[in-house]
Amino acid sequence: MDLLLLILGLFLSWGLLRALLYLANRGKPSMVGVLPPGPRPFPVIGNLLELGDQPHQSLTKLAKTYGPIMRLKLGSMTTMVITSPPLAREIIQTHDILFSNRLIPDTITAHRRDEFGLSWMPMSPLWKDQRRICNMHLFGNKILDSNQDLRRRQVQGLLAHVRKCSESGALVNLGEVIFTASLNLLANAMLSIDLADPTSETAKKFKAVVWQIMVAEGTPNMADYFPMLKKIDPQGAKRSNTDCITHMFDVFDRVIDKRLQDRKVPGAVRKNDLLDVLLDLSEDDSKDTSIFHIKHLFLDLLVAGTEATASTMEWAMAELLHCPEKLVKVQAELELVIGRDNPIKESDVARLPYLQAMVKETYRMHPPLPLVPRMAGANVQVSGYTIPEGAQILVNVWAIGKDPTLWKNPDKFIPERFLGLDIDVKGQNFELLPFGGGRRICPALPLASRMIHLMLGSLLNSFDWKLEDGISPDTMDMGENYGLTLRRAQSLLAVPLPIKKQ
Structure with a gap:
């Protein structure tokens, strides 16, 4: 109930602010031009x-x-x-x-x-x-x-x-x-x-x-x-997305960590897949590629x-x-x-x-x-x-x-x-x-x-x-x-x- 009251208060505040802005700008020439048609909007929402x-x-x-x-x-x-x-x-x-x-x-x-x-x-x-x-x-x-x-x-x-x-x-x-x-x-x-x-x-x-x-x-x-x-x-949309991406990143971290360890083994055979290409770029000082970049691309x-x-x-x-x-x-x-x-x-x-x-x-x-x-x-x-x-x-x-x-x-x-x-x-x-x-x-x-x-x-x-x-x-x-x-x-x-x- 407290959250609902808070949201209602925010809506009313937003509506009041928009009303004040409308009154302040009323009569001023529009710099936008003719806008496309559309359904009449309700106040605030x-x-x-x-x-x-x-x-x-x-x-x-x-x-x-x-x-x-x-x-x-x-x-x-x-x-x-x-x-x-x-x-x-x-x-x-x-x-x-x-x-x-x-x-x-x-x-x-x-x-x-x-x-x-x-x-x-x-x-x-x-x-x-x-x-x-x-x-x-x-x-x-x-x-x-x-x-x-x-x-x-x-x-x-x-x-x-x-x-x-x-x-x-x-x-x-x-x-x-x-x-x-x-x-x-x-x-x-x-x-x-x-x-x-x-x-x-x-x-x-x-x-x-x-x-x-x-x-x-x-x-x-x-x-x-x-x-x-x-x-x-x-x-809770952002919280849900954060949790899901964290789960995906944990999977990628395990895969990347294992690959990094494998690459340190003398005589290790390269996979020559996208991960190897990106890790090569991340080790090149002239390239702006990090493990964080790699995980986002994989995601x-x-x-x-x-x-x-x-x-x-x-x-x-x-x-x-x-x-x-x-x-x-x-x-x-x-x-x-x-x-x-x-x-x-x-x-x-x-x-x-x-x-x-x-x-x-x-x-x-x-x-x-x-x-x-x-x-x-x-x-x-x-x-x-x-x-x-x-x-x-x-x-x-x-x-x-x-x-x-x-x-x-x-x-x-x-x-x-x-x-x-x-x-x-x-x-x-x-x-x-x-x-x-x-x-x-x-x-x-x-x-x-x-x-x-x-x-x-x-x-x-x-x-x-x-x-x-x-x-x-x-x-x-x-x-x-x-x-x-x-x-x-x-x-x-x-x-x-x-x-x-x-």
Whole structure:
């Protein structure tokens, strides 16, 4: 009760301050210009009540009334919401430099993630250096080509685990097994180790920690809308994020400490993975790389890369089980091109257009990042309106993917719409922006694309699938949980069946 009274008092104080500022500035000429339209804000709280627990959906409904560029007042924060490809292009491409940074949520200041996290740090020499490291040593085509055997082994391990479940008739939690395989694939590329075992509780715990981070960093937080609440952290979001990051850093510390000890052994064989590269840089006096930098980079890559990739694959499997005729079509293509139960190589994906179309349709309906955040670095004119300096920008990628003027039957899963359509996900086609675009585009896109097609194709080609008893395609729960990414509200459980030989 004392906390509620304190918060109420702070709200009233904030409202009084805003009223005094309004009276003091009344009659003075505006230096901002014409602002975009938007719903009338309530005193003090603004439009906060209109966000709900699914902000991407709430903002989509509001845009139907107020248009493709819309202004909201969220407490003290001015927010502009973009819901059309031409305006997304202006933000992400035309004015990319002015919108290159991101407004920092209070939760991101945990462990100074706003200063050292690749996803959040401002454009700077450090940001450019870390992107260069990722491109050269993890996500570049040359290194990805050389690591194909690593991905093949992870897929073989995934299929072996699923095959045991198939032989015993056990249900498979597809979200968990895909998450574990994705986590271990990234961990091996970065650290040369597995971080989770699909047969133990470690993967489930790791997944829970990752999702807690995504929720803490993605859920609307009162401390962002009313800065005077930051010290109180009324929702406990920053405390939760701090605890989760501490857990992740403890894992990294153990791995890094062991590697440092191994490197001291005479004649020790180098792993030549990302960790060795970063430790070499940390020992170079001319490079500004520390163990703290390394842990932050690993946090960003493992959390965002694993969660987004695993979530996309789980959604793809869910949509195929929800639309069995699409499952039949993609398996027919695999049988024709690869042969049922034969291993798939990454080079085979180019010969599987329906599989590629199915992945694009999953991105359209369930983009990993539903709201792409940016911040205005200056007053910018967009579509005749002024976006004021310091305003938060949200490009509603989810809304663009559900726009009926762009997509026929947008709520239906129709991979065929992408067959013969020259649209990719690399940030140049603004109707489909699952990884964002511009200089802030997700650096892991090249790896994610290879992983998703290879894992999905292998799961679909090696097994037939049916839903758990009592669940039919018509009764499946297709609800969403909102964090920084969109996860299924209910875990996807399915039974893998052995391939029926003709």
